[in-house]
Amino acid sequence: MSHNKRITENSSIIQYLMKLNFALYFTKPVIRHILEFIIAATQKGYSGTVTDIVNLSLANCHRTTFGKFLNQGVWNIEYAWRAIRREVIRIIFELSQTSNKPIFVIFDDTIAEKTKPSLQAKHTIQATGFHQSHLKGKQVWGHQLLTIMLSCGKVVLPYCIERYEKGGKSKIERICEMVSMLPIPKGPAYGLCDSWYINKKVIENILKEDTIS
Template sequence: MNRLAHHQGILKFFTTLGSTLYFSKPVMKHLVHIVDAMVTKGFSGTLTDLHHGSFHPNHRTTLSHFFTKSPWDEEALLRKLQQWMLHRVERNAKRENQPIFVSIDDTICQKTKPSSQATNAIQGCDWHYSHTEKKSIWGHSLVWLMVHTATQAFPFAFRLYDKAAGKSKGELAIEMLSSLDVSRPVYVLMDSWYPSQSLVKACLKKGFHVIAMLKTNRILYPNGIAIQAKQLARSIELDDTHLVTVGEDHYRVYRYEGTLNGLDHAAVLLVWKADQPMTSEHLHCVLSTDQELSDEDILRYYAQRWSIECFFRQAKDQLKLDGYRVRHHRAVKRYWILVQLAYVYSLFESNSDFSDGLDLLRKRKGHSLVEFIYSAAKQNIPIDTIKKQLHVA
């Protein structure tokens, strides 16, 4: 592995996961180099970057083979990573005396639509509607599940949303939730696109509570009368609400407790920002299946969902979650798992924040390169040999 000191740190992380006992040395060498390249500044997602950014001693084609045809078990690696993440989250939640949060959301990895003459298009791509861009985008749609406490968030699992396979995003979320086995109280957080009856029931069946944004046309039953939330909101006066502060933000809140379609008992908060008019355009509806929570706790807990949005942005900007050029379905999935691994490794090294961890790793790599060159010079290793090993020949 070119005897670069910072590679030992990555190898130590794999040892912590227990994967060094499971995978062969050649597989471990590839994994260490790939994670090294992904956390390198300027990484674009290409195999060339994976090769050059980690000073991989083998030819670049071996990386293509590793992603596409090599028989190593990426699911086993993911299971090891998930076991470590759950242990870390449970330990943090217990120490902080806080619940565990699980956030569900999806993101699109945008790709270029190939021409009809293209012989090797990336497998699994389709048109998906982007709510942020308000239009359909060509690429892969991934449903992600994050596990987190108030202080640290981990990307736990993902599923590719494939229209042809016939499973909805909600069904994919239920699949991922089924693998979660924790002893702490759990709150599942989701935006208004996800809280279907089946998904909410699946959460409750596992003993998890749900806090979710609802669409304002959701039917409520005040005094047994069916009415849309936004219609109910029109009858609410300022004096019917109370002020709730979450962080630096202030909200006007009206609390409904009762029946929803598919739920016998739940709390729904009708919420407006305190500095905005109480109109239906500014209305937000927040569901909590835990009626014991205060209004402040419901809003404070829901705010934790922001961590999954941060993950999407960081994983795309810094680790190029959507930058891959590999085309085979399994190769793409392996790439995503390794981005997930690189993200968690950055958290592991900083013990807190992804950005701090990434900065630390990049500085460590710079020091490692200087030390490598200095050590090689002291041993009178020819400069051309050093250049070749560092891919600058």
């Protein structure tokens, strides 16, 4: 499925990516693919598949182009996250100062459930596995994500989202490292989390960083 419309270099989306200095870290083809991901992800019917990206974005290429980009593309997602985190901090801190409202740091984890592949499948989705779903009350197949969101008033923005992989660092270790990335707020800030985050190491790390209450 192709489209006649095209996003020009003067579009607000591209201008915003340039404001985040994406051009310093990514080539034009990479920025184009990032743009196509953004367009597809904001369309009705998007479910996270590569086919959705091709069908719902303004791309005029085959599905395998995106697959090759995801598997073999040379680009560092951490560069993008650094820019995003700076922008989220700027927006939330400014909003807190102008509105005189507290900042909420929201810790959570979620499961991006996938279809369990058959035993005959030659290629399975990388790093998938069984995870306990508290929503369904059972083990489900997919990716588990650890997240930190920053909120002030009615605005909620993602500060950090990463995939949790079994066999590596524990959730507690990773959340402590994620907390250490938070800057000291200029006003009151509070943490909101599920019960499993009520852990001595997490609380001590938060107090040590002097970031949130």
